[in-house]
Amino acid sequence: MEYINPATKVKIKLDDLTETEKKFYRQALKKFRDNINWLVFDEFAFGKQSPIYSQRRSHLDVLKEPLFLALKDMSLQLGVQQGMIARKKVADKKANAVEEQETIA
Numbered sequence: 001m002e003y004i005n006p007a008t009k010v011k012i013k014l015d016d017l018t019e020t021e022k023k024f025y026r027q028a029l030k031k032f033r034d035n036i037n038w039l040v041f042d043e044f045a046f047g048k049q050s051p052i053y054s055q056r057r058s059h060l061d062v063l064k065e066p067l068f069l070a071l072k073d074m075s076l077q078l079g080v081q082q083g084m085i086a087r088k089k090v091a092d093k094k095a096n097a098v099e100e101q102e103t104i105a
Contacts, residue, residue, distance in 0.1 A: 001025075003070035005077060012070045021051050021067050032074040038082050045071040 001014040001022065014025060028045055046052070052068045062068055079085035 003029075003066075003073070005073050007077060007080075008073070010073050012066050012073070014066050014070060017067055018051070020054075024051050025067060025070065028071055028074060032078060035078065035081065038075065038078045038084050041078050042075050045075060 001017065003012040003014055003025075004010070014022070017025060028041075031041055031044060044050075050071075052062055052065055052071065056062045056065070076085060080087050
């Protein structure tokens with residue numbers, strides 16, 4: 001099983017998810033495809049019922065989990081689609097590249 005964001009080309013392997021996590025992922029994917037409200041999605045994906053927190057020992061463990069990464073990418077994509085998060089413009093990318101070059105020099 002793999003999560004792929006066609007807009008950003010992000011790919012996340014989900015082969016090692018538990019059955020509970022797979023079920024939750026499928027529910028989240030349906031909500032994502034239905035374009036539910038960004039904040040409602042976040043409450044579902046990252047709320048206390050989310051399996052991303054089960055059997056994790058630390059905050060860093062959660063941040064590295066493939067399910068968390070897929071959910072986070074879906075959340076960000078919904079935010080962009082719904083106009084809550086600005087899409088990075090080409091001009092912004094060029095400005096960042098110039099700033100990076102100046103920092104390196």
